[in-house]
Amino acid sequence: MANPAQYDFTHKHAVVTGGAAGIGEACTARLVAGGATVSMWDRDEKALTAALSKFGDRVQAVHVDVSDEQSVAAAMKSTLGFSQNIDILVNSAGITGPNVSLIDYPIEEWDRVFAINLRGTFLTCHAIAPIMKNALDGKGYGRIVNIASIAGKEGNPNASAYSASKAAVIGLTKSLGKELALTGVRVNCVTPAAVKTGMFDQMTQTHIDFMLSKIPMNRFGEIQEIANLIAWLSSDECSFSTGAVFDISGGRGTY
Known part of the structure; x- marks a missing residue:
């Protein structure tokens, strides 16, 4: 892959949930390369420790369960002790849930998928969007990028909780993009097709094969490709897009 475009994130501070692995870690790396400081929010302490060793003192590791309101509040306190501003939020934390039909779906697993994928995104936006809205003496500045999925647009069989949570x-x-449209805060999401990350460990091989069969390019996306798009959406150059959905699906997206 050619060298990615560089964006200037000097003096910017970012929160990246799920920031210690997979797409989240790649986003952390892109932001740090552009001059940002980053608070990696992740529930995997081992992954946080490993990621922290790569990025040095420009990155803060914060252990957090994004589905828990008190945990998010504690993470906010820690983050604002590291940096007075939060300019960028990338919501990358997520789980797939089991690959079973809806009629066989365990209710507790359904709730767990929604707790992390949807409630977690709500809680982080709920906590951080007010800081962005009030930035620059009330004029507002910020970039929020939520990672959804092409499954949220099309619905994958045997992945009803994941598909429904990403649609949400x-x-x-x-909704949030429209609410903040008159401020300097831009809110967008990306809808990748399947990208080979640690999340594949949560899926059956049958489901992985199904996802590949739906991609006209006949390959999975690469982590860096997703991070490249998110880097632009996190930058000052993304100025007239908000409440928008950006497909990165190898041709799978049809609307």
């Missing part, structure tokens, strides 16, 4: 993330993004 799209709706949340559109």
